[in-house]
Amino acid sequence: MNLYTFGKALVKTALTPLYRFEVTGTEKFPDQGGILLCANHIHALDPPVVGMTSPRTVHFMAKEELFKVPVLGRILPQVNAFPVKRGMSDREALRSALKLLKNGEVVGLFPEGTRSTDGVLKKGLSGAGFFALRGNADVMPCAIIGPYKPFRKVKVVYGEPVLMEPYRERKASVEEVTAVIMASIQKLLDENSEK
Known part of the structure; x- marks a missing residue:
């Protein structure tokens, strides 16, 4: 058992007694090919929760500062996280994410860039559209x-996966694709939030 699989089991064991998780739609997850997994961000537990519930292994971008935390910094690469410098163009992180997507892996991203303190979905950063278009991946x-x-x-x-080929064919902008991604997340929130 690798550390990712062990970590997934550990997170599930630790969190399941505390929260009543209701997971739906995993059957819609493509079982192969590059996928950009985009979620809203409301809590520090979102990355492990997405990793725990995703039917496929997820590679998350994590802020560079976390890799400097003792112990955590050594664990993160072993659970498929890779560092990204926030607030600037990080070429190494861009290359890492694109390579993973082109190799048919799943890259996890929170397009808002930071947690929403009020639970309302914020505007997405253009990186989401960039990776979706350039990574030969669906969302x-x-x-x-x-x-x-x-x-x-x-x-x-x-x-439902958002197919990117039509956007690539007509050379859509990263801003347009990011807006499409955020709209698809908002639709899920609207349809599934308790009234």
């Missing part, structure tokens, strides 16, 4: 619906 939208409160329900909803 898997995901909605995380809290609140993360003990013994309360946390929904993780996977939607």
